Amino acid sequence: MNQQAAMDLRQARRSLWRERLAEDWRVFRRNPLGRIGLTLLIMFGLMAVCSYIPPMINPMYNPMTGVDPHIMASTGPSARHWLGTDFMGRDIFAQLLAGARVAFMVGVSAAFMAVVLGTALGMTAGYMGGLTDTLLMRAADMIMVMPTLLVVLMLAALFGQLNIWTIVLMIALFRWPGVSRVVRAQTLSLKQRPFIDAARVAGASHPRIIFRHIMPNVLPLAFLYMTFRVTSAIVIEAALAFLGFGDPGTVSWGMMLQWVWKTGHMFQAMYWLLPPGLCISLITLSFYMLGRAMDEVLDPRLRDETSAG
Amino acid sequence: MSSAQETILELRQVTKRYQTRGNILGRGKKEVLALNRISLQVRAGEIFGLVGESGSGKTTAGRLIVGLEKPDEGGIFLNGQDIVGLQGKALRRYRRQVQMVFQDPYQSFNPQVSIMDSVGEPLLTQGVAKGVEREQMVLAALKEAGLSPAESYAFRFPHQLSGGQRQRVAIARAMILEPSLLVADEPTSMLDASYSAQIFDLLLGVRGRLGATVLFITHSLASARYLCDRVAVIYRGNLMEIGPAQEVIRNPRHPYTQALLDATPKFGRCEDIPRFNTLLRAERPAADSGVGCGFFRRCGLAQRARCSMEAPEFRAMGEGHLCACHYAEPGPAQADQGGECHLGA
Numbered sequence: 001m002n003q004q005a006a007m008d009l010r011q012a013r014r015s016l017w018r019e020r021l022a023e024d025w026r027v028f029r030r031n032p033l034g035r036i037g038l039t040l041l042i043m044f045g046l047m048a049v050c051s052y053i054p055p056m057i058n059p060m061y062n063p064m065t066g067v068d069p070h071i072m073a074s075t076g077p078s079a080r081h082w083l084g085t086d087f088m089g090r091d092i093f094a095q096l097l098a099g100a101r102v103a104f105m106v107g108v109s110a111a112f113m114a115v116v117l118g119t120a121l122g123m124t125a126g127y128m129g130g131l132t133d134t135l136l137m138r139a140a141d142m143i144m145v146m147p148t149l150l151v152v153l154m155l156a157a158l159f160g161q162l163n164i165w166t167i168v169l170m171i172a173l174f175r176w177p178g179v180s181r182v183v184r185a186q187t188l189s190l191k192q193r194p195f196i197d198a199a200r201v202a203g204a205s206h207p208r209i210i211f212r213h214i215m216p217n218v219l220p221l222a223f224l225y226m227t228f229r230v231t232s233a234i235v236i237e238a239a240l241a242f243l244g245f246g247d248p249g250t251v252s253w254g255m256m257l258q259w260v261w262k263t264g265h266m267f268q269a270m271y272w273l274l275p276p277g278l279c280i281s282l283i284t285l286s287f288y289m290l291g292r293a294m295d296e297v298l299d300p301r302l303r304d305e306t307s308a309g
Numbered sequence: 310m311s312s313a314q315e316t317i318l319e320l321r322q323v324t325k326r327y328q329t330r331g332n333i334l335g336r337g338k339k340e341v342l343a344l345n346r347i348s349l350q351v352r353a354g355e356i357f358g359l360v361g362e363s364g365s366g367k368t369t370a371g372r373l374i375v376g377l378e379k380p381d382e383g384g385i386f387l388n389g390q391d392i393v394g395l396q397g398k399a400l401r402r403y404r405r406q407v408q409m410v411f412q413d414p415y416q417s418f419n420p421q422v423s424i425m426d427s428v429g430e431p432l433l434t435q436g437v438a439k440g441v442e443r444e445q446m447v448l449a450a451l452k453e454a455g456l457s458p459a460e461s462y463a464f465r466f467p468h469q470l471s472g473g474q475r476q477r478v479a480i481a482r483a484m485i486l487e488p489s490l491l492v493a494d495e496p497t498s499m500l501d502a503s504y505s506a507q508i509f510d511l512l513l514g515v516r517g518r519l520g521a522t523v524l525f526i527t528h529s530l531a532s533a534r535y536l537c538d539r540v541a542v543i544y545r546g547n548l549m550e551i552g553p554a555q556e557v558i559r560n561p562r563h564p565y566t567q568a569l570l571d572a573t574p575k576f577g578r579c580e581d582i583p584r585f586n587t588l589l590r591a592e593r594p595a596a597d598s599g600v601g602c603g604f605f606r607r608c609g610l611a612q613r614a615r616c617s618m619e620a621p622e623f624r625a626m627g628e629g630h631l632c633a634c635h636y637a638e639p640g641p642a643q644a645d646q647g648g649e650c651h652l653g654a
Binding site for chain 1: 372375376377401404405408409411412413416417418419420421422423425430431434435441444445460463464465466479482483
């Protein structure tokens with residue numbers, strides 16, 4: 001009997017979370033921005049997953065090393081090469097798919113690192129206050145005013161070609177201060193809320209207050225910032241690659257643009273210039289739209305009054 | 310209530326100051342005296358009311374008692390043990406005996422934590438129970454607080470409950486450790502009147518069933534009269550009057566208590582209702598010395614020569630009824646001047 005009651009309770013607990021997720025999903029789905037963003041992202045995701053297929057069909061579709069033996073210069077779209085080939089006969093479509101994979105990799109991992117770092121430091125600064133707060137926030141200010149692209153460019157010039165993971169790491173290291181500022185502000189305001197006092201009266205320790213009471217209230221915001229950080233990471237990587245400081249071993253969209261430009265095809269081969277350009281714009285746009293829609297899920301004040309019910 | 314009961318909580322000369330933040334050079338700093346040498350005793354098993362207007366320091370007193378803040382001077386004693394400066398394990402042990410219900414039921418729950426986990430948190434942090442046992446205890450506590458079926462409330466988030474329901478949950482959370490003292494900080498100020506009465510009855514039940522002592526902080530003399538055995542009236546950090554609730558409210562001796570009674574909404578025509586008219590319409594310039602009576606600036610009866618120079622001592626007005634006013638005298642209060650609703654400065 002007691003066993004049965006415990007089972008019921010566990011079930012009730014689970015359905016509580018299911019309900020909450022369902023509710024959030026409903027709000028998200030009502031937002032056209034969110035729908036468009038999500039659709040685009042799923043599309044890019046499919047592209048990234050499919051990037052493994054062309055090289056398997058024929059080695060000449062390998063985005064980096066595969067060269068069509070019959071083609072010596074850039075050609076337009078054809079049945080054999082859906083989007084045409086680049087100056088040395090590599091398939092542009094295959095490169096585009098590979099670029100999607102790199103964009104996700106760079107964007108998500110750099111943003112994730114930046115957000116983890118920013119959240120940890122922001123929560124520490126906000127909760128501890130005093131000297132810790134001052135030191136961390138001044139450091140954040142200093143990093144924040146540094147132009148990321150310029151610094152990374154200088155480092156690239158100093159150390160020669162950069163590995164793609166080095167680039168990811170540097171983007172993360174330069175992009176946490178924004179997150180930490182927001183998280184700190186949120187932590188400061190949460191710290192003053194009566195439910196923190198209530199937790200203290202209940203006997204909660206500092207770690208418990210931080211992880212059980214503050215973090216769950218900060219994490220949604222951090223994830224929201226992650227979507228915006230993805231956007232900026234992708235743009236920075238593309239800019240670096242376009243300027244010739246990317247990882248020469250990876251095919252990213254920025255790299256493709258650099259090849260277009262370097263080989264003098266800028267306005268001669270639209271089939272080559274447009275796809276990566278459009279992809280960069282669309283993927284950043286879709287992450288941004290996703291972020292905006294999530295914003296609405298997280299902040300009920302932004303919800304459309306008429307459809308709230 | 311017999312006076313032979315033992316004292317559970319004692320505040321001895323408790324002072325709390327707050328500093329307002331000045332500019333970067335520390336100029337413009339001001340000190341606010343939230344509590345000025347407050348001494349009072351709460352007896353085991355009674356409901357003790359702390360009555361005062363906004364900013365009178367009554368909430369500060371509550372926060373000091375549950376150990377959320379430390380007094381600058383003075384001591385707070387629970388069952389004879391000084392609790393000021395308790396830390397770590399000792400503080401946690403202390404909190405098994407003293408719990409609090411907060412004023413704002415909309416702010417005192419973590420929006421990301423279910424009712425079950427909020428109410429069960431003390432059990433977990435105090436190491437009383439966990440797992441299924443904890444859940445059963447939470448359900449029982451919710452039932453005690455008048456939320457049934459408890460199962461349907463336990464697995465909800467705070468925002469899915471009404472203010473009154475949340476305040477019941479707050480009481481369940483405070484009472485789940487069966488503390489000997491419950492500090493209730495204006496638990497009904499955010500609720501509708503109809504809900505207030507239910508919460509009051511719940512607090513009466515808490516006292517009756519568990520024998521807990523309740524320190525009830527309120528701005529409303531009416532609710533203090535309904536609920537409390539004894540009340541203390543506090544104004545800007547100074548205790549004004551203290552005594553049995555019925556006695557203080559029916560026969561207030563201190564001009565501030567009288568002014569509070571005047572301010573209580575009543576039905577009827579203005580002229581027909583007896584008033585004390587002890588409150589000045591405009592504040593008087595402050596006493597320069599800073600040693601006078603705390604109520605001097607707004608008191609209609611004050612005489613500058615005495616009240617601004619000399620702090621009044623508590624004097625007995627009746628059985629257990631103390632009042633800090635130079636001009637208060639034992640005997641029935643004279644609340645017969647109807648007519649004018651305010652006294653000019």
